[in-house]
Amino acid sequence: AQSVAQPEDQVNVAEGNPLTVKCTYSVSGNPYLFWYVQYPNRGLQFLLKYITGDNLVKGSYGFEAEFNKSQTSFHLKKPSALVSDSALYFCAVRDGNNFNKFYFGSGTKLNVKP
Amino acid sequence: GAVVSQHPSRVICKSGTSVKIECRSLDFQATTMFWYRQFPKQSLMLMATSNEGSKATYEQGVEKDKFLINHASLTLSTLTVTSAHPEDSSFYICSASAGPHTEAFFGQGTRLTVV
Numbered sequence: 001a002q003s004v005a006q007p008e009d010q011v012n013v014a015e016g017n018p019l020t021v022k023c024t025y026s027v028s029g030n031p032y033l034f035w036y037v038q039y040p041n042r043g044l045q046f047l048l049k050y051i052t053g054d055n056l057v058k059g060s061y062g063f064e065a066e067f068n069k070s071q072t073s074f075h076l077k078k079p080s081a082l083v084s085d086s087a088l089y090f091c092a093v094r095d096g097n098n099f100n101k102f103y104f105g106s107g108t109k110l111n112v113k114p
Numbered sequence: 115g116a117v118v119s120q121h122p123s124r125v126i127c128k129s130g131t132s133v134k135i136e137c138r139s140l141d142f143q144a145t146t147m148f149w150y151r152q153f154p155k156q157s158l159m160l161m162a163t164s165n166e167g168s169k170a171t172y173e174q175g176v177e178k179d180k181f182l183i184n185h186a187s188l189t190l191s192t193l194t195v196t197s198a199h200p201e202d203s204s205f206y207i208c209s210a211s212a213g214p215h216t217e218a219f220f221g222q223g224t225r226l227t228v229v
Contacts, residue, residue, distance in 0.1 A: 043207075044207075046217045046218075090158070099214035100146070100171050104158040104160075
């Protein structure tokens, strides 16, 4: 069965430090992987995606993510965190064998402290 | 990014009545639309997927007769909660995708309260 796991409910990091938000997935076909961000009282916003090609993908606001097939992971990263990055982050996977399946992880709350 | 409009943003209805929620892609054609339910402090639970011109595909455990989905055009999908009960109170979110290899864009969500 398809699934997405975000093992950390919350990640705390100091401003200026690098951040990582973890995500692992399970699908039957090739994975199409996505990261979204949700600010309070706002809809989900698309950050970046991996479909094929280079394992390191770059997205909005300086975020990037690395696809690791052997570890079935797609961790979100940023070299230097900003206080304004504080939000709820969701990892999502779309199954290459069934594009009707678009599943989300449980979300990770990122807190960036000044 | 592309814009998806969801309406209404909030609705209160009496138990036993039906409520319709609209999801529109404003600047692109959405071949697929997804409907989710989000509980407080929890993730998005996929309810069903609709493809334009065909019947919706429901996730296991989601009642087809209770949550009617129609995807009549490439820019509009609707979710109708029939004979709503207080346990149907939740935050419903739609998203739209232009193709199988693309990201989905999200509406703002609808807060449904059944009294």
